[in-house]
Amino acid sequence: MERRIRDESFVEETRGGRRGRRDMGVTRMTRYLISFNDGSMDHIPAEEIADVAKASHAVVREAMDAGVWVFGTGLERQQATIVATDGTVTDGPYPETREVIGGFAIVDVASRDDALAWAAKLAAACRCAQEVREIMPDPESEALLREADRRR
DSSP states (O other), rough: OOOTTSSOOOOOOOOOOOOOEEEEEEEEEEEEEEEEEETTTSSSGGGGGGHHHHHHHHHHHHHHHHOEEEEOEEEEEEEOOEEOSSOOOEEOOOTTTTTOOEEEEEEEEHHHHHHHHHHHHHHHHTSSOEEEEEEEOOOHHHHHHHHHHHOO
């Protein structure tokens, strides 16, 4: 039986705040991917899914209020499609046979410890373990995003 929080809008979007560590006079934040595997919430009884969604939204609101929320969402349980470097399109891994991401959040925080603290809050709300990975900074892409924001 498939039990998902997909019926509820799990995630909202906003840009994170700009407090953080200082390097050479510039305030910098580090982004982290917090994720959980597809099926990690299957143990939750259907009648409790609304409570899980409510708790998850509360953590999202808290992260937004703290200025650390960047983006996040749940992913549909589906087969992935792989696009090769030559443009060839093939079926990807099947969720039934391989671990795939079931949902994720991206936070912009001052330290790994901060990311782990947010992951703990999400784990408690979602009732499943969360994986935390640092996202590599890409100053060139960030500059392009700032430029696009100015044009809006």
